Amino acid sequence: MDLRQEVRAFARTHLLDGPADLATRTAAWHAAGLANWWLPVEHGGRGLSLRDGVDVVDELAYADAGFAFSSLVGVIGSTLVSLYGDDRLRADVLGDLGREGGFFATAVTERDVGSELDRLRTTAVPKGDTVVVTGEKLFSTNADSARYLLVVARHEAGADDHPHVAVVVPRDADGVVVSEPWRTTGLTGSPVHRVTLADCAVPAGNVLDGHGLRLLEVGLNASRVLIAATAVGMARRVRDLCLDFAAGRRLRDGVLGKHPLFADKMAQVEIEIETMRSQCRTAADDFDAVRADPDAARRFARRGALKSALVAKVFCGQAGWRVAGTGSEVFGGLGYTDEVPIGALVRDLRHVSLVEGGEDVLRDVVYRRFTAPRVRRA
Amino acid sequence: MDLRQEVRAFARTHLLDGPADLATRTAAWHAAGLANWWLPVEHGGRGLSLRDGVDVVDELAYADAGFAFSSLVGVIGSTLVSLYGDDRLRADVLGDLGREGGFFATAVTERDVGSELDRLRTTAVPKGDTVVVTGEKLFSTNADSARYLLVVARHEAGADDHPHVAVVVPRDADGVVVSEPWRTTGLTGSPVHRVTLADCAVPAGNVLDGHGLRLLEVGLNASRVLIAATAVGMARRVRDLCLDFAAGRRLRDGVLGKHPLFADKMAQVEIEIETMRSQCRTAADDFDAVRADPDAARRFARRGALKSALVAKVFCGQAGWRVAGTGSEVFGGLGYTDEVPIGALVRDLRHVSLVEGGEDVLRDVVYRRFTAPRVRRA
Amino acid sequence: MDLRQEVRAFARTHLLDGPADLATRTAAWHAAGLANWWLPVEHGGRGLSLRDGVDVVDELAYADAGFAFSSLVGVIGSTLVSLYGDDRLRADVLGDLGREGGFFATAVTERDVGSELDRLRTTAVPKGDTVVVTGEKLFSTNADSARYLLVVARHEAGADDHPHVAVVVPRDADGVVVSEPWRTTGLTGSPVHRVTLADCAVPAGNVLDGHGLRLLEVGLNASRVLIAATAVGMARRVRDLCLDFAAGRRLRDGVLGKHPLFADKMAQVEIEIETMRSQCRTAADDFDAVRADPDAARRFARRGALKSALVAKVFCGQAGWRVAGTGSEVFGGLGYTDEVPIGALVRDLRHVSLVEGGEDVLRDVVYRRFTAPRVRRA
């Protein structure tokens, strides 16, 4: 059984047909040996590439994009600990996640900061052999049930123009308070919390090596590609729901599924799916190529955001949203009720464009880094 | 105080700030003298034109599209009783609505029928001086709390090629059973029900004069224009929410509201609003011109669906959906939570394209009636 | 015979079937009593409203958008002379145009100025009872064969913050040199020239009363609505060409014209046509309402650009371009050759978005004037 089939079987049993609570699903996912699938084998993980991860997420999101999202966000913290943590931290954190299969949440955004992360106000102050982290973070997925939080904070050891660091804060550290989850438009299976950090002391070695915002860019390369991949899975689900519906829907002398206008729309959906997937895979290959380099940590830090990952995120947000519109047209008024899951898919698909950098923000990065400088144009 | 200001004042007091339950709102709307605003003055109504109705609905939908929709759907039944009912029915039904301000629901669609209304199976069988109506109807807005239902059913007195009639069924007639409302994607203030009619006997005079499906087209001209107008109000709300947010959102050295990219998006939203409104008004004027003719009943029956009304519905569905996308981008991740109402507006805007004829269905009518025949092209 | 029929008959005889040279066409247009159709009856014109003008241009552009454009641009200069010229200038210029039927060209843009018209460098220097105009103007339609040019230039009598005036320069004034026309992408029937003004002395009374750039905005209200109307005519032509082609094109067991996918596309084209026309008419009505006011000159000067005119121009550019894409798809490879005129229509339709203010420029005006200020929002 290949990887896709393995994940598909899991998704059918535990997501489409099983109980919806995140803890049960997460336990089953760990039992299947797939939690944090990117963790190196030496730390008890499956050691899958980002390219494999695209397939994993595609299959999960076909069944439930909320679970897919909860499962993938840990790739940021894990990747950064793996690349920029010292041996002790790597062994502790990655080993623990490998054994226990828990979540590694990210806690970055703050109120009124938006995309200008250089304005983050949370602080990390050295005190003896610890750093003390204080601040309030918004929109941290999985934070409540996570084992670790990756926190970006100002640090006096930071350079003048790079004052931020990335710190690993255990969820159960003193001073960590996690709010009730927000009510969100979609992705109901994926809880998003506010996190308050009040004088949380963690070992100084929990501070990753490098500029915090730059490291964050490195980690987001992986998560953005995987978020893009959720759109592939959801778009496939929309397609299949539409085709199943149309096969049984009488229209004139035949069925909707044979009607040229329906066929044309579904073919365009197929085209969106295929191009989204090509871009996700291209971007994953780019990431994996750098990751495979023995000098990956430095190369990633030098490059920051990868163009193909930015493009995958923006493009899949756009193409996925087109598919959402088509799908909801197919079901008409019926699709506006909860008799069919198309309404939920429309809401879930919206998420792709909005999370981890909106379109405008990512296009701004694309232009400044890759379009305006003639030498970087391809 | 002009009409728009009057409705705006009501909306602020009773929709934006008041309790959300439909009964309370409806009572206040009636107390304001605006329930069923199209009813002739002789029957206790305001006698407003469809052109005025566009403004009423625009202002209501700005505050709450669900209430706007519940308030407008009665225009179908009322218009048809007014044009095609006999004197007794007109006096009874319209007079009652004028006095009491209740709802006139429409019960047309059936399971697996979709847009092919000639396949409707509900029957209206003459029995003495009554007709007995039997069948099951889906998606009837306001049905539970309505005073009347407009039901389309097969009738043996119908022509071979026009077997359907339109019948007015009092909500409290024996045999009418209304289900719990569906859970819907949006428009939460507007309950949609399944209606079962089991041997409901109503006076024979409750059958309107004419082919039922043709009459339905006549009535839909009014409701489609008003549904289109809900998109204008919602789009204006999206615009204003975005502008308020942007005025206080720091970005670089200034605020988002001064940023050229934001300005460009909002100007495009303004363009959508202006063109939607122009089309709604044009279509309403077309309708009102026929309505003002002493021979309106026959002229409407001959023309059926008006092109400008079909266009208003399709176009506002499309333009409104573009505005929804823009609005949700502006708020980013914040807009995915319930801290701001943009998510609800996106869901509500979806409704415009889906209800009372999807885009494909209406375009099919446009092509067959107005594009393919050379003489009808403008 | 109503106005549309009159213009349609002209277009069939002189544009679709007649010789293509502009001078012959222009003479026939004058002979038909329609040259400068907006001129007041007292000056020998037809005195048509802008609302009528929309129909005129729609019909002309159906046959030839180049001729339509050449015929309409004079509305700027004529309107401004009518509103802001003194009695002598009005009698001379409008009377002459009424008798002779010639062109009134506009010469505004300069190299490297783009949309920032406050950077225009052409000068108008008082000398005795004349002003002497010097500078170089780009993109002046009809300049070579025109009788008058409306020139915007800096003037020492201008206010510090409004240094520009609008001056009427006869085409045959000493010092006016007109270049060969540009080769343009489309609109081949409408020549565009560079104009050099070298110490052109004109009577001081040829300077219009008011800030030149503000007056220009007033005049552009009329021409922008009429340019928008060219898109309506061209889109109707695309539709009819497609329908004629499809009626004779075998496809499977029938003809293309009966195929649901073709029908759907054409219905969407119909929807674009209808909404474009509604917006053009709405904008024309707005303009005509101000024009009918005895105090029109002051009211226009106070308001400058009208929102509905800006919207008509941007929207028709967008909708027309969508129609162009659809039309060219229908003809496929055949449409890429000169066997059918669809290629020319695609090129002509592009013009609507590019001339007299691109989309970005107009959206910027819309935002600053009508969206950002809360009191001006509708």
Next chain:
Amino acid sequence: MDLRQEVRAFARTHLLDGPADLATRTAAWHAAGLANWWLPVEHGGRGLSLRDGVDVVDELAYADAGFAFSSLVGVIGSTLVSLYGDDRLRADVLGDLGREGGFFATAVTERDVGSELDRLRTTAVPKGDTVVVTGEKLFSTNADSARYLLVVARHEAGADDHPHVAVVVPRDADGVVVSEPWRTTGLTGSPVHRVTLADCAVPAGNVLDGHGLRLLEVGLNASRVLIAATAVGMARRVRDLCLDFAAGRRLRDGVLGKHPLFADKMAQVEIEIETMRSQCRTAADDFDAVRADPDAARRFARRGALKSALVAKVFCGQAGWRVAGTGSEVFGGLGYTDEVPIGALVRDLRHVSLVEGGEDVLRDVVYRRFTAPRVRRA
């Protein structure tokens, strides 16, 4: 020097700066060793994969899409001779092309046939050890100066349900008459002819082995991917033209190139470029994987059109057209003149959607082959 650099150097010398006639360019292209770059080394070619071909075409189209298109269309005939010709034909035709570098044109379409190729009426009648080909073909690129034509014709040896074969006809065979080229909307460097075949006798061995329409599908896999790749090159050219223009265009206090709205548009163009390229490369890899199989001829014949190639063609037509619109907006009125080449690029980009199967036709294939059958969905 790698392949892209090699082609770029050629393009700069011979396309951007050199004489425009096709014969001179073709000779230089052959002298550079790049004519028919896909030909196997054993036949004197470069033996490049389709993946390499994507890069070649991208670079050529950056400079001149007409030359790119003329250079690539021979891939259809060459590929089919290579896979389905006998040893003699392979040696003769491919060896000749390898030595001489000439064109291999395709002559398929006929008047009024459109996409329904099973209605092709040209005949291939066996006579002794020859077949005699008779018919009239439209839209054959390079036909006049080609060395060979690939002709699809009905053949009595064809199966009842597959009556067509593919035949190689030398350009200089008796009875071949090539018309003057059409005037086309764009792609001026690439002449398109009508070809009349009057009793053209060619050796029976010139008939390829297999169903003609199926083989055509196989060949089109290669050319469609390469046509898609022309859109990548043209889009990059549009981008670079815009950036060069914007760098020198004053706007407010800075230059257009620094304006956020311009940046946002260009970043979206970059996103289109990147996704187009990913899809072209994915499709080329799919093709190359089959091509590398020893059993490629049979595998290709069994599969016919590849999904990824169909998707590349449709998607790049759509994305390229979006880029065309953006580019022409950037230049405004200036871009409507021949001072800048953007107008020509817009016209050339249109070609991608129209040639070798319009969007509707290809979507129909996608739906029937890859979307409707559940087992083929990915």
